[in-house]
Amino acid sequence: MQRLILMRLFYGVITLVIVSMIVFILSRLTGDPAALMLPLDATEEARINMTHVLGLDKPLYEQYWIFLSSAVRGDLGKSIRFREQVGTLYMQRLPNTLKLAGAAVFFVLIVSIPLGCFTALKKDSFADYGSRGFVSVGLAMPSFWFGLVLMQVFAVWLRWVDAAGMSTPKHYILPAVTLGLGMAAGMTRILRSGMIDVLDSEFIKMLRIKGLPERKVTFRHALRNAFIPPLTILGQYTAIILGGAVVVEVIFTWPGVGRLSYEAIMSRDFPVIQAVVLINGAILLFANLLVDILYAYIDPRIRSSV
Amino acid sequence: MVRFFVSRGVPIGLAFVLAVIVYRAIRVGFDSIGLPAVGWLIVLIVYLVGRVGFGNFFRVVKRAPKLPTLIIVAFILTAILADKITGSPYDQNIPNRLQPPGLMETLKTAVREQRFELNENWLGTDALGRDVLTRLVHGARVTLTVTIAAIMLGQGIGLTLGITSGYFGGWYDKVVMRIVDGAMSIPGIFLALLLAVVLGPSFQTVIIAIGLLLWSRFVRTLRAETMKVKEAEFVKLARVAGCSNWWIIRRHIFPNLVNLWAVLVSLEVGVTVIVEATLGFLGAGVPPPTPSWGSLISDGRQYVTSAWWLSFFPGMAILLVVLSVNLFGDWLRDVLDPQMRQRAT
Numbered sequence: 001m002q003r004l005i006l007m008r009l010f011y012g013v014i015t016l017v018i019v020s021m022i023v024f025i026l027s028r029l030t031g032d033p034a035a036l037m038l039p040l041d042a043t044e045e046a047r048i049n050m051t052h053v054l055g056l057d058k059p060l061y062e063q064y065w066i067f068l069s070s071a072v073r074g075d076l077g078k079s080i081r082f083r084e085q086v087g088t089l090y091m092q093r094l095p096n097t098l099k100l101a102g103a104a105v106f107f108v109l110i111v112s113i114p115l116g117c118f119t120a121l122k123k124d125s126f127a128d129y130g131s132r133g134f135v136s137v138g139l140a141m142p143s144f145w146f147g148l149v150l151m152q153v154f155a156v157w158l159r160w161v162d163a164a165g166m167s168t169p170k171h172y173i174l175p176a177v178t179l180g181l182g183m184a185a186g187m188t189r190i191l192r193s194g195m196i197d198v199l200d201s202e203f204i205k206m207l208r209i210k211g212l213p214e215r216k217v218t219f220r221h222a223l224r225n226a227f228i229p230p231l232t233i234l235g236q237y238t239a240i241i242l243g244g245a246v247v248v249e250v251i252f253t254w255p256g257v258g259r260l261s262y263e264a265i266m267s268r269d270f271p272v273i274q275a276v277v278l279i280n281g282a283i284l285l286f287a288n289l290l291v292d293i294l295y296a297y298i299d300p301r302i303r304s305s306v
Numbered sequence: 307m308v309r310f311f312v313s314r315g316v317p318i319g320l321a322f323v324l325a326v327i328v329y330r331a332i333r334v335g336f337d338s339i340g341l342p343a344v345g346w347l348i349v350l351i352v353y354l355v356g357r358v359g360f361g362n363f364f365r366v367v368k369r370a371p372k373l374p375t376l377i378i379v380a381f382i383l384t385a386i387l388a389d390k391i392t393g394s395p396y397d398q399n400i401p402n403r404l405q406p407p408g409l410m411e412t413l414k415t416a417v418r419e420q421r422f423e424l425n426e427n428w429l430g431t432d433a434l435g436r437d438v439l440t441r442l443v444h445g446a447r448v449t450l451t452v453t454i455a456a457i458m459l460g461q462g463i464g465l466t467l468g469i470t471s472g473y474f475g476g477w478y479d480k481v482v483m484r485i486v487d488g489a490m491s492i493p494g495i496f497l498a499l500l501l502a503v504v505l506g507p508s509f510q511t512v513i514i515a516i517g518l519l520l521w522s523r524f525v526r527t528l529r530a531e532t533m534k535v536k537e538a539e540f541v542k543l544a545r546v547a548g549c550s551n552w553w554i555i556r557r558h559i560f561p562n563l564v565n566l567w568a569v570l571v572s573l574e575v576g577v578t579v580i581v582e583a584t585l586g587f588l589g590a591g592v593p594p595p596t597p598s599w600g601s602l603i604s605d606g607r608q609y610v611t612s613a614w615w616l617s618f619f620p621g622m623a624i625l626l627v628v629l630s631v632n633l634f635g636d637w638l639r640d641v642l643d644p645q646m647r648q649r650a651t
Contacts, residue, residue: 011487018488029504140629142580144587145603145621152610246495247584262588265499273500281491 005289012285019281020071020274024064027270071278077271081264086275090257096166097256100249101241103176104183108237111184112230116191117218120199120226131188138185147178147251164253175252179245183237187230194226228295235291239284316353320346321458328455332509336388336447343386371637374630381627385446392437395444395597399435404613406430407438430615432605438615441597442623448598449627452512453578459517461571464524469555469563471525472532482525489522495584502590509592516581520574527570528563535562565642572635576628583624599624 042050051057058066070077076086119128151174154160161170198204199222207217242257249258257276264272323346331339355363384391407430415421429438471482489497501515535541536559544554585591586600594601599620606616 011484014484015487015491018484019491022488022492023500026500026504136629136633137625140576140580140625140632142583142621142624142628144584144600145617145624148603148607148610148617149621152614156611240493246493246499247588250588261496262499265496265503266589268503277492277496280493280496281488284491 004292008289008292012289015285016278016281017068020068020278021064023274023277024067027268027273028060028063067274071275076275076278079264079269079272081267081269081272086271089260089272090275090279093255093257093260096254097242097245097249097258099166100172100175100179100245100254100256101238103172104179104241104245105234105238107176107180108184108187108234111180112187112191113223115184115188116230117195117223119188120192120195121218123196131192135185135189138181139189141181143178143182144247144251146181147174147248150174150178151251166254175248175254178251179241179248183233186233186237190233191226191230194229195222198222198226231294232291235287235294236284239280239287242280242283242287320350320353324454325458328451328458331447331451332455336444336451340387340390347382347386366641369637369641371633374633374637377626377630378634381446381630382450384443385450388443388447392440392443395436395441396595397436397440399431401435402427402431403433403435404431404609405435406613407615429619430613432613432616433609438602438619441602442599442619445597445599445602445620446623448592448596449579449582452509452516452582452592453575455513456516456520456578456582457571457574459513460520460574461524461567463517463521465528465567467521468525468528469532469559472529473536473551473555473559475533479529483529486522486525489518494519495581498581498585499588499590502585507590507593512582512585512591515585515590516578519581520578523574524567524570528567531563531566532559535559538562569635569639569643572631572638575635576632579624579628579631 048057056063067077074087076090078084079086079089082089115131115134119125119131122128154174155162161173165171204217204222207221208214212221245256246258246262248254249256250262253259260272261276263269264276323342327339327342327346330342358366405427407428427437427439429442431437432441467482467486471479498515498519501518502511505511505514541554541558544558549557582591582598583600583603586598586602587604589601589604591600592598602620603617606613606618606620609616
């Protein structure tokens with residue numbers, strides 16, 4: 001188990017270095033940051049001076065080394081737009097994204113677990129067809145459009161919730177549903193097929209013969225066994241949301257990490273872009289590691305095999 | 307000789323001609339490709355029928371999901387023949403701006419006044435008085451072109467790297483897999499946005515951005531399958547017989563991957579359509595005034611309270627096309643690669 005974790009961490013660090021290289025090269029291609037930072041009527045001298053101050057006149061590999069070594073020490077540089085430390089900027093936005101992610105994951109779980117279990121138990125029933133329809137539509141839904149439709153219907157016409165803002169729990173409903181729809185659909189599909197396989201197995205029949213109540217068979221035994229593939233997906237989803245649900249945060253003007261990165265890309269604020277991608281990579285890596293450990297917790301066979 | 311030409315030459319030729327058609331569509335303009343594209347489709351169908359046999363072809367096609375197939379065919383034909391079906395998507399008519407959908411008005415007069423009157427502008431007009439239906443039909447061209455080109459690019463890179471890294475293994479495989487991990491840990495839409503901004507908004511940019519988002523997904527699966535096929539007895543025998551690596555990959559590995567590859571392509575089409583629309587929506591897609599479904603939705607966003615039809619119909623179109631493509635892909639997966647159902651999870 002420890003060896004597995006160490007191995008994963010080692011690979012993860014290499015992956016992060018590669019990610020940092022990709023992003024470094026990409027963001028240096030976006031144009032001259034010195035020109036962006038200066039006013040439009042700046043002199044040529046001021047531009048050269050600025051280039052020197054920012055260290056942009058050094059060779060590319062040296063710039064990369066400076067970026068990487070300061071990133072390791074926790075210094076991710078200053079935002080060009082906000083003239084503020086990127087770390088602080090990120091930390092200001094992160095709680096908002098965390099709250100949204102929590103709401104979305106909650107929505108995904110309350111939709112997909114009952115739906116997945118129920119439709120697996122009542123296979124080929126009317127409800128099963130309905131849920132399959134939900135899954136297909138949910139997976140095909142363009143989230144930016146779905147968000148607009150929800151806003152129009154529930155905020156403008158029915159006035160049940162507010163379209164923007166984030167002060168009350170009511171504000172979380174629309175973004176969370178928009179963000180969670182596709183994920184809930186994916187989870188339901190995987191959970192359903194997993195549950196069908198498990199419910200068909202010998203030990204479930206054994207438990208039923210033993211006279212265990214159907215509720216216990218479903219939730220304590222079948223669900224627990226069918227939950228591994230969905231857990232992987234859920235881990236990936238959570239990491240993706242934490243990395244910034246760019247589209248949803250832009251539509252609902254949610255001041256989270258996703259909107260920060262969108263604004264950074266649009267205004268070519270490359271220290272922010274680099275930082276966000278690096279931190280995202282680290283989060284994704286950590287989430288995958290966590291999922292692997294959770295596997296071992298749920299399934300003793302994995303625990304003993306490693 | 308004839309056999310060789312039919313089995314190898316035709317698919318390669320078809321792919322090449324498709325690339326040329328897409329290139330012309332982007333460079334010269336869409337109106338120039340109507341006839342070649344239709345010809346290409348006919349050749350493709352004739353080839354497929356000839357390849358699997360008349361009876362087999364229709365037996366399989368008959369089992370295809372009907373509505374999704376119909377929608378896909380309609381989508382492709384509208385995209386190819388857009389300028390023959392409707393007028394120009396740029397024709398403005400300012401006095402006639404923000405008209406509600408004509409079909410709805412027709413329905414209203416029919417119900418209220420028991421009078422049937424077919425109105426102009428079936429799906430309404432936008433802020434410059436341009437017909438929404440026309441722009442929607444022409445937007446299908448952008449979607450189709452970007453989808454074909456981006457998938458050709460993405461699967462090309464993915465197939466090459468996947469087969470070679472799975473086949474040769476060693477440090478090359480390790481390097482490729484680390485890069486794939488790296489590419490996969492950057493959120494797709496983020497990477498596409500970044501690329502779109504770096505390269506500047508254009509048709510080519512969108513294609514490259516989406517292609518570079520797709521390739522890593524292909525590498526993983528194809529590499530795993532290559533490693534499995536590589537262990538098979540016939541590959542070892544081929545090596546004993548003195549076949550070169552290139553020959554083994556071409557004649558023994560690739561034919562065993564074709565089905566999986568086709569399924570992967572069909573499953574990524576939906577993703578591509580949505581990403582293209584999302585880029586258009588976020589302002590990093592094909593630059594205006596070319597209508598694309600994503601930018602139509604974002605244009606309609608500011609009128610959403612007064613003119614809902616501007617954003618509603620493009621969104622509906624995306625939903626329908628992606629839904630059909632996904633259902634069709636699921637069916638194709640069941641036909642070509644029944645084990646994949648388990649493998650996907």
